[in-house]
Amino acid sequence: MKIGVIADDFTGASDIANTLAKGVEPEGGLRTAQFTGIPTTPADEAIEAGVISLKSRTAPVDEAVANSLRALRWLADQGCGQFIFKYCSTFDSTMEGNIGPVAEALANELSAQKVVFCPAFPTTGRTVYQGHLFVHGKLLHESGMENHPLTPMTDANIRRWLQRQTEEAVGLVPIDAVKQGSEAIAAALKSADERFVIGDAISDEDLLTWGETLKDAKLITGGSGIALGLPRNFLRGASPNSAGSVFPGITGPEAILAGSCSGATREQIDVHASSHPTFSIDVSGVMSGDVTTQTLLEFFETHLGQAPLAYSSGNPEDVRAIQNQFGQEEVAEKLDNLFADTARELVLTGCKRLVVAGGETSGAVAKAVSAALGSPAMSVGPEIDPGVPVLSVGKTEPIALALKSGNFGAPNFFLKALRMMEAGT
Numbered sequence: 001m002k003i004g005v006i007a008d009d010f011t012g013a014s015d016i017a018n019t020l021a022k023g024v025e026p027e028g029g030l031r032t033a034q035f036t037g038i039p040t041t042p043a044d045e046a047i048e049a050g051v052i053s054l055k056s057r058t059a060p061v062d063e064a065v066a067n068s069l070r071a072l073r074w075l076a077d078q079g080c081g082q083f084i085f086k087y088c089s090t091f092d093s094t095m096e097g098n099i100g101p102v103a104e105a106l107a108n109e110l111s112a113q114k115v116v117f118c119p120a121f122p123t124t125g126r127t128v129y130q131g132h133l134f135v136h137g138k139l140l141h142e143s144g145m146e147n148h149p150l151t152p153m154t155d156a157n158i159r160r161w162l163q164r165q166t167e168e169a170v171g172l173v174p175i176d177a178v179k180q181g182s183e184a185i186a187a188a189l190k191s192a193d194e195r196f197v198i199g200d201a202i203s204d205e206d207l208l209t210w211g212e213t214l215k216d217a218k219l220i221t222g223g224s225g226i227a228l229g230l231p232r233n234f235l236r237g238a239s240p241n242s243a244g245s246v247f248p249g250i251t252g253p254e255a256i257l258a259g260s261c262s263g264a265t266r267e268q269i270d271v272h273a274s275s276h277p278t279f280s281i282d283v284s285g286v287m288s289g290d291v292t293t294q295t296l297l298e299f300f301e302t303h304l305g306q307a308p309l310a311y312s313s314g315n316p317e318d319v320r321a322i323q324n325q326f327g328q329e330e331v332a333e334k335l336d337n338l339f340a341d342t343a344r345e346l347v348l349t350g351c352k353r354l355v356v357a358g359g360e361t362s363g364a365v366a367k368a369v370s371a372a373l374g375s376p377a378m379s380v381g382p383e384i385d386p387g388v389p390v391l392s393v394g395k396t397e398p399i400a401l402a403l404k405s406g407n408f409g410a411p412n413f414f415l416k417a418l419r420m421m422e423a424g425t
């Protein structure tokens with residue numbers, strides 16, 4: 001393995017696995033596998049990029065650090081020489097962490113002198129300018145992310161935000177240096193007094209320049225965009241890598257589960273609901289035990305073949321009200337368990353295509369599904385929408401899985417995902 005990625009959630013892992021598998025023309029991408037948690041056995045030797053999906057974004061700091069270090073050590077054992085700590089393109093974290101403490105631990109373990117932080121992902125509207133994060137041109141804290149149920153982002157100045165989470169001083173490589181090219185970035189990095197440095201980037205071209213600059217960096221941190229230019233560092237001069245280009249279609253029973261409360265997911269639910277059966281999960285009912293896995297399974301069974309969708313997603317006021325009544329962690333845990341148990345039962349009873357929306361929700365579901373199928377490795381198939389590939393899990397009778405980050409995907413994402421799973425490449 002050449003590149004090892006430690007991703008702090010499952011949709012983020014899928015996102016960067018997609019980027020590494022796709023690469024850019026003419027070189028193409030790397031043979032990439034996404035793992036559910038930290039594998040206990042060595043990886044297939046043909047894999048060039050390994051992405052470990054953790055559920056560490058909102059875990060207690062100590063747990064996030066310990067698991068990230070374990071992941072790093074496993075990836076190092078597989079031969080990786082370069083490591084990426086992948087977090088959200090909206091820098092999802094709290095005042096305490098987990099981005100700062102995890103990055104510190106990884107940097108210390110690798111004795112990395114300079115560590116770049118670049119969440120930019122321009123294709124999905126995330127850009128970093130003068131250390132400020134924008135989402136589709138709006139400052140992060142005015143983009144809707146200020147209402148996130150678990151990690152409300154209330155400051156677009158990510159240099160200041162990261163500084164709250166770490167003892168290391170945090171600097172900036174501004175866009176002027178990036179636009180001048182790789183040598184100017186390298187010089188700016190060298191002359192920066194700080195060990196941690198926010199990297200500006202407002203276009204894919206900027207990210208490719210960063211990729212070239214970071215050719216020999218041991219540790220890089222960011223969104224999936226920062227990986228855009230990395231495969232070509234390994235593949236330049238070789239024939240185009242077509243390893244990931246064949247993905248057999250998977251047909252059969254389908255289900256859609258949405259736990260994300262983001263604006264994009266709620267719009268996708270509305271679009272889907274206009275012509276497909278949907279089940280709105282009553283969260284108070286889940287808390288009281290009136291709504292159970294069985295309730296959801298009955299809904300899916302009744303609507304098999306019609307692209308049925310069950311969702312808990314609510315608007316910010318409803319989410320706040322329910323969290324005030326029952327507690328944020330209690331609600332999240334109950335919903336995660338509900339989605340995980342439902343997914344496990346669905347897969348064990350023949351579901352072949354499963355679409356999931358939301359990072360935490362996807363983590364709970366993907367863990368349950370790969371445990372049910374006895375397979376931690378998922379292979380990366382075609383891209384449905386930017387940042388979301390089709391995955392296949394299981395060796396003999398694989399199922400297709402899509403793990404959609406809350407804010408990603410076109411309004412018709414759910415149907416598109418089910419269709420692409422059938423079509424393959």
Ligand SMILES: Nc1ncnc2c1ncn2[C@@H]1O[C@H](COP(=O)(O)OP(=O)(O)OP(=O)(O)O)[C@@H](O)[C@H]1O
Pocket residue numbers: 009011148149150259260261262283312313314318319320322323331332333335336357358359360361362404405406407
């Ligand atoms: N109606 C609801 N009320 C309160 N909390 C909810 C409700 N529906 C879902 N949640 C919780 O909100 C959280 C949503 O997080 P999740 O990571 O799944 O989505 P997201 O944050 O939009 O996605 P991403 O992390 O990919 O951006 C989960 O913990 C989920 O349990």
Ligand SMILES: O=C(O)[C@@H](O)C(=O)CO
Pocket residue numbers: 009011012013015016087088089090121223224359387405406
């Ligand atoms: O970077 C992103 O926005 C996504 O990959 C993500 O991390 C979603 O949870």
